Amino acid sequence: MTSPTETRADTTVIRALKKLRVPQTQRNRELWLLLFAFVINAAAVALVQLGANGAIDATFLIYCGGLTALVLALHIVLRLVARDADPFVVPIATVLTGLGIAMIYRIDLYWDEHGWAATSTRQLAWAAxxxxxxxxxxVALRNYRVLFRYTYLFGLAGILLMLLPIVPGLGADANADVWVDLGIFSFQPGELAKIALAIFFAGYLVRTRESLTSVGSRFLGITWPRARELGPLLVIWLASLGIIVLQRDLGTGLLIFGMFVAMLYVATGKTSWVLIGLLLASAGAFLASRVLPYVAGRFENWLNAFDPDLYEAGAGTYQLANGIFGLAEGGLVGTGLGQGRPWMTPLSQSDYIFPSLGEEIGLIGVFAILCLYMVFVSRGFRIGLAGQDDFGKLLATGLSFTLALQVFIMVGGVTRLIPLTGLTTPFLAAGGSSLIANWIIVALLLRISDAVRSRPRVVIG
Structure with missing residues (x-):
């Protein structure tokens, strides 16, 4: 007779073998979406070449093929080590990255006879x-929960990264002190700092959630936190103001503060934190606009974008107004890839890549891009809501909200919905720091989503 122990062992082996034979549904769906993404990216580059030069240059397409091979390598790795990861994240990131490279290449073609040898080639290299x-x-982060052990180390790393640009000898010559110049290349440490701080916030809130959700005073139908629980929020608020003052970087200050408030709300479920955060953000913006000349200038340009005097001024509204003119020129369907004049707007490859795209692919095209961002963020939120543990839930939600907030700040700034700040549009804009940071976010979301589907529920904290 077979013993119960042997029976259970045989059953376990049979289940494991069945699981190996089951088709990787998530990965197959991802593969089809990736093939569609590759077609879109190749078509965008080819249309740029036809629109600008009337002929197709195979050299740059071959370069893009190298990036395609790397994305396929990522897909194969996921089949091997993270077969249950979300199937939509990588294809969306691939499409957005490819569209950004196509538009940067389009502007290169105007400024350089051999556009493939300029900014677009560097962007391809950074994307790789x-x-x-x-x-x-x-591959390395088999269990994302290991990050929880190093909560405060990531917090320290985030702070040090934020301070790097103001270290004498490291800061690059720019409008805002957000770049570090290493001689060979420059990078924005704030892009990596937002990931480190997201990990720190997630770990910190898991550890302190009980005290933050303690009963407070009820007023106007809302339970407000006690004064001693306001400490962490006030510290982050003051740190954000410090970034705005010391680095003249309004965008990063808003991003860090907004990320913390969003994660605080997810951790506690208390609406009062959001209201307090909005009040503090409004108070900080008001104080900065009254005390800091460059912030006051941003508000002045926002309110009077088409004032002739500001338009002609050195640091006036020329860039903002030209971006809006470009969007208007694009209309509903755009001028066509390679047939607009996006180079007329300063920084059309980086800060103003969204208006550049809007001019050539029109309102329908930019709405499609915004829908891609929306799906990406919604998948991140879904991963967070289905998280097995509080740390993974907060980390996935925080990273997704950060990307959504960054898109809102940039798109809102170039369309004059809000004052313009100095951030990058995720995946689209020229810049290696932003691309690396955003693809690391992709990798973290993949790891968390794989754990959600493949392992039993665990509670951390």
């Missing part, structure tokens, strides 16, 4: 490094 970095994170 970013995808390789994502592969490394997926």
């Amino acid at each position: 490094i970013a995808v390789v970095g994502a592969i490394a994170v997926v």
